[in-house]
Amino acid sequence: MGLRKRLRLAVGRSRDPPDERNVPTSSSTPRASPSPRPPSESRDEPQPPAAGPTSSPDAIPATEPKARLDAWNKAYDDLKSTDAKLVSEYERLLHQEAGAEDAPAQDTSSPQTEIDHAGHKRRRQQMENIAQTALDRTEKEARGTKRAEEVMGVVDLARELGAPVIQTFPQAALPWAGVCAALQLFKNPITESKAQRDGMVHVITRMKWYCELENQLSRKIDNGKESDSGLLNLLEDKIVTLYTALLTFLMRSVCSYFKNRILAGLRNALKLDQWEDSLKAIKKSEEDIYRDVEYQNLTEVNSNLKEILAFAKEKESEFFENVLSVMQAQLTLQLSQLDQQCLKDVLLQDPRIAKEEIEDVKGGLFEESCEWVFENDDFRKWHEEDESRALWIHGDPGKGKTMLLCGIINSIQHRLPQTDTLSYFFCQADQPNSNTFTAVLRGIVYDLARKRPDLIKHVREVYDVKGTKLFTDNGSWADLSKILTQMVSSLDQGTTYLLIDALDECQEDRDRLMKFIINKASEQPNLRWIVTSRNWSSIGSFFEKKETVRSLSLENNADLISLAVRGYISYQVNSLAHEKGYDDGFRAQVETQLLSKAEETYLWVALVCKALRDTEGDPFWAEEVLNEFPAGLDDLYSKMMNQVTQGKQADLCRQVLSCLALVHRPITFLEMVACIDLTPALRSKALSEERLASILKPIVNLCGSFLKIRNETVYFVHQSAKEYLNGPQAEAVFPKGASHAYYGIFHRSIMSLMTGLHRDMYRLETPGSLDSFGIHINDVKNPLNNALSALSYSCVYWVDHLEACVAGNDDQLNILVDGGGLETFLKTHFLYWLEALSLLRAMGEGITSSGRLLQIVRVSPSKLHANYYIHLR
Template sequence: MTLAVSFGNQNTGVQLGGNSGNLTIQLQQPADEACLRDLRTTDPRDDRNRIERAKGGLLKDSFRWILSDEGFKQWQNSQDNRLLWIRGDPGKGKTMLLCGIIEELTSSVGDVSNISFFFCQASDVRINSATAVLRGLIYLLVEKQPSLISHVRSRYDKTGKALFEDKNAFYAVSDIFTQILKDPTLQTTYFIVDALDECTTDLNLLLGLITRESSSPKQVKWIISSRNWLEIEEQLETTTQTSPISLELNEASVSEAVEVFIRHKVEKLAKMKRYNQNIHETVNDYLSQNSQGTFLWVALVCEELSKISRLNTLERLEAFPPGLNDLYDRMIDYIRDSNEVDAEICLRVLAIISTMYRPPTLHELKGFLGLEEEDNGYDPEDVSEIIARCGSFLTIRDDVVRFVHQSAQDFLRLSKDVSPQGLEVEHHATFTRSLNLIFHNLKRNIYSVGSPGLSVEELRDLEPDPSPLVAVRYACIYWVDHFQDGVPGNSDDTSLDEGGILDRFLQESLLNWLEALGIMGTISSGIAGMLKLERLLQVIDTPGKPSPHMYILMPKSIYRAEEHHQPY
């Protein structure tokens, strides 16, 4: 065996290779590692693990039917069918179906092929855009085939992280993606994207790219899933390479898979609650007769049954109506029928989280609820207890609060019980609460550093435990977005007034906020927020009156002079 060892410039790691044998060691350049860190919005492998754990694990017998489906086999075996579209209504098991397909492909072709996937989630701004999808796909592709990072570096080295975040990010990243697909060293590649209907930003651009690339004669195949949306169907009809699989048209296979799921869930319930044979069979029969082929409905009912005494199971069983929306209505009624304090705080939690741009941590949610400021009988450290009382709309995983399903958030956003005054009012309340959290938590030199000039990495080593930023991270990043969606400038809005909350923030807390963003490594979010705020304030200017942004962003002596038309 001939062994070559090479050292390049100061940014290069060690590379070992041989012309025989199987020794291969490749250490990435530090610049490659920085590029990967900035490219990453999330690791899709972590998202997959989270989803599977949240749903109780991957049940093979509930997804293996698709491997025998003629549409799937045609996609798998034919070079003329490069795009498989799995479509179905909410709760039909699309996400777990794709998790199963990823597992099967990984075990069968993963050693010789790239398998890159992404799970969209509308309630999380980090993973609900076309740009995020491409970044995630490229991230896993480069992790598997490191040489492909050269296509990312060719653009990244000139601009840095802004390449992935500015207004032209989608076009820049899609160009990189296209160049990667043209690379002659690219292995056979499978791209899998779940829940395209939850891609809320630039979906049409993403669909255009997918249809275009799936029509090219390359060793690349796609699987996508979505709800039965007409706009998605219309775009996909432009390519002849699509093989659609409708879960509604595969009712028999889906129903059989749901039956497997029901037996699995009821077995677990029976062991936990010590059901006798009669209760066991009655629960199983009721779920089978009312599930309507919907995995999510079964999961939600079983979650509710797990909270009910065995003695009351049969009495309460028929209170769960068939159909997701009817079940959600029943869950809201149950919350409203609890004691007044419980009902109020649960509805408050649901209203807050239904407007948030990413799932909050327990610490962040505690701040938005203001539990530390209210004498309401709750332990402010035990937010998880409140979440448990919110029906089965929410789940906690790794101290992060999430909706059990996108359909739950869709339902709550339209519920007058949750947001009686509408989403705009809820957004404005979240904006106000965000700035109050900033006033309450931030201060100059928040880590009490003795000497200036430390790098961010050195500063993080001095982070107190617990961090004073833990409850305010979300507020720091997203307050401008809530201000925008709260319809600023209406007749009841006082935030733009002199001495109002926004005026106070800009005069008293702006520098503290910038310091916090620097520590968190999110200065770019702050810059984007200030630019968005400036545009918003210009839009809501009123002719004949001094503009609101003049009142806020200019010294008082200046805008008062303008108000009275005096020279200054």
Template sequence: MTHRIEITGNRAEANSTQVNNMTLNTSHTTEEIDRTCLLALRCPDSLVVKNLLKENKDKLVHKSFDWILQDSQYLSWQDGSDVGVLWIKGGAGKGKTMMSIGLIEKLEERSRQAKETTVVIYFFCQNDDAALNTLEAIIKGLILQLVRQQPMVKQSLRERWDMATLRFTEDVSSWRGLWAIFTEMLHQSDCARLYVMVDGLDECQDRGMVDLLRLIVRTELDRPSRVKWLLTSRPLDSAEQELLTARDQVQVSLELNSDHISQAVRNYISSKVVELDRRQGYGPGLKRIVEDELHIRAQDTFLWVTLVCKQLESVKRENALGVIRDLPPGLTAFYDRIMRQICDGERSVIEGCVRLLKVMMVAYRPLDVRELRGVSGLLDEEPDMEKWIERCASFVMKRGNTINFVHQSARDYLAGQTGGAILDSYDRYEHGDILMNSLAYLRQKLKVDLLDLRRPDSSRELITQCELELLATLSYAATFWFRHLEVAGDDLVQRAFRGQGLLATFLQTRLLEWLECLGWLDETARAVEALKILVKMSTDSAHVSLADVFSLIGSSV
């Protein structure tokens, strides 16, 4: 299974072959129609994302957020009838996502014990994943969770689905169309109370955020505050004004609860030092001193503690205090220090680390380590990639085969003035470079009958582990090259299209093989997306015409 399917779990269900097979029947049950609607909607699975985040956040330390369970603002939102929106805001690394996961699990536990029906649905925005950082993704994720817990609301999708054409009769590609469906579902649900939680609104890359917040705080539902919204984010600038206009809204500022956060960080430090003590044998005396030193320097930031304790895992007990005292407090200073360490050493190692970070910055989603060769251009450097990932461990982490940023603040630092300048001084790797390397890799690897199954009726059960590995290496290049083309410079686009340009050659010689590859990846809808981008570019560019596009496609077919 490819990384793409793992991250947005429900995409594994969105197999266009499954949808098309529905046309073989002349009559359809309600369950079949409902299943087809959801397959076509392609909703990200928030449960899968939550479980991954929970794993990446180490184990939850419930003492780190228990304080908010007694906060008057939180209690008035949780139990009152006149508060519909709770906004928890705080700076980077203050534990907002860890708190969100904990609160979700507490509310789910209360729901299981409640005599009346209570439903908890949620979504986690992820800036570095294009499938999880849009308003459309937020609403789709909430819709999927709601229909799983309240099956009767599937009627809202069913009534908008045409089985003859296998299409929705209304626009479901825009967040406003999805919002209309979602609010209708909220009205239809029969639960006594429904908690809706959206974590990391600041990581949503969408200009419509202010409009969505306006709808959230102003939409009147059938019963006062039956639907409870909990939103977490960093300060939201102009969007903050919309949240503050709501009469039924309260907020909890983590910065204004510094005493609680300080104690929560202290509890978190204690749990991490217990783990370090087991690993390195600190003993009671050193254990206490390490806890105090970490607390002094942490500046009430969970992430700083996490990153430093990660470094301490490989440090002998006698060197632990020296390492801690040598590290600067605060995230920005910490990242500055780590960046200087990365750029100190053998030139080839530095360039490999910088290329890894640049690729992660430009990519539209977290990458599978097996995809790096195809998008980085470092085809002969595979043995060194693990070393680069380990060296960059304060910026990126590897879980299984998946590479993620350790936190949004790490990505922000690398995109900022200091981190960005250092990266650019070594390597100016951009969208056009990923485009060209992806196309070159696909031209090299794609072929007729990609998986050598030979028989047209071959099933997925016949795919070997080796062939799955091949699909994993091709996944990002095959499904995102056209997104990078869309934002590449006009000069590069012109060169790619013309004559023996890489894109022209790819479309002429590998189009059908690419379509086959998309089929194996359950991503055939990407072909339509690519065609739309190519057509749009032909209308926007003075150098590429619609005739050029269809001439290249036609020559391949």
């Protein structure tokens, strides 16, 4: 069952398990046991169990009476007459498969195959034994592999489908022996033709339908009129034709598998085995029979066959999922070192880790606050209508778009069949690895290749030619767009879901990204998109009035959002009451205040609850804090800023906020020490970097609820908090202007670099980036006490801050270049800087920075020491 069908079961907040899907019973589908047995079939013949060996063929009479139609035997005998060579080779291989493994190899030139054709009953009994032996052997061999669980899923499903068929229709042993012998191709499915795999799944899942054809027609002949005999005989001939096509396909599959594997591979490549044509012949015979059944108005037969066919199609989907699981396990084991290196080079942001970090920073995901979206009409139409291939979710800051997408991701993953694929990406404006079109493409390509290793071939086609330039060149988005398109096209057995959060935080090539989404939504019917963003007109102009895009506005669903926020508030207050020991009265008071001031904004609720958690002592003080917080997000930010500027250590708090408002990614406390302009008193104490970092921690805690700490790294609680500091509060945060603050980060960075960098930082004794010296950068491990940990941000981004502080300020540039800090740094530490970039795996950024640095100093090259200007060129 596809995801879209599964989601239909889930909408309406239905938490009930999916409907039970049962095999059609005897009440709906006539089976051999309750129906009259054909008179030619012995009534006292024991029905052989499908899952156990039968008695020896020697104990079976040489002949058995024919069934009324006896279509399987007719088809087998006809094929033996028309293609004796194929049948002989097939029987020889079956006997070899069922025989003792220690037996001497048979003479392939001998016509003796050990399949007894003296009687149909004896042959059928032999085929049952062969089928069981083949199943047991496949299972035994599978258990010894690293993908045993996946292969056993295929074997178990085959047993489930075959056992009732053989018990009810003993003559089905003729094709079932071929099925069980050919099951071995599913141990290594990627080595087989796709058309052959698809044909095998088609045949296995429809085996009951095939056998029921003969059973239904036999009953019709028994009960029919003389005038119907001509039509029924014609239908009988078509059934035999179908059975012949099935047996031919199965025999060729068995021969193909057991023959020399290289030769079999050539036959697949040259289409000498004509798998596609064979499958078309089978399907055409099925359609002819189905059409005749309808034409002859065999209503009861038609109804029964339809029911069985519906069950077969459902099992076909399940079988494909199991085969896909085997293929994925096999491909994972076969990833070459070059594949693994390619994946490492693609990796920029792992979406799984990004999602975990986002949920952690935001205080965890409250799943129930996301459930309203599954009842939303726009969401329903997105997943139910074929033409609605993209869903744009948009709303104001703090309305919970990111956490809503996290909830949707979890819901899709929970119901995702193996034929469908899900990938997602979170744009983050303050993360260089997450705020460009190229970063989005790399993240999704990596995630798809990690989940489906067979897709990495699309990356390798370009990677093997361009290497890492594929990911770092200015036009890399073009190659990556084509690669992603090819990957999605390869996933043609199901639906691919791509979800992208916060388009407004994609700061480079956002328009290209949106055009790409629109184009692919129109071109690729198996691709479904969900994107989120703020209510920006520049984004809305791309998505509004597009036939393939549905728009879901959070503001237009205020009632549902309000209910969800109420649930979130209740959850947060109950958690607070448990942690702080609030009594029922105060718990209700807190909940009432939050409800009255939240304005349907999750972020506001989260910030206030964080402040309440940080409040120590009697609930009286928590009540004071709660009363002080104003309603609305902007007013809350203003209140928080006033607390920072009027509190203790206000100057250091302003320095921290100033630094964090301008850096290009979240930074650690150690990195902050290298960037921030600490007070003279702190600098004069000559404290270690670690000691200074510990001093900064309580300063960060004093910065109200703007910041959050995770794993020694400082983040803004939300992008809107950073925007607030750079916008309405810019004068308070940057009293001397942003340019001066940029200069402060630049100056502190190169001072820290000149203090901390030296030759051979990791004591490798040879340059770590040059293969010719026997050490590759990928083989270098970071030392336990890594001196570059504190300098990492400064190494990579000092040029960015230089560029920002000198933009349009020639006087500032001249001071830096003419005997200033920049010239000194280039004279003494330029090569050490390059070595550090190499050790940080950031040479790509270093090359880009060197080019921009050249542009900066070009306005006045004579004032820069000539040798170092040449170095930059």
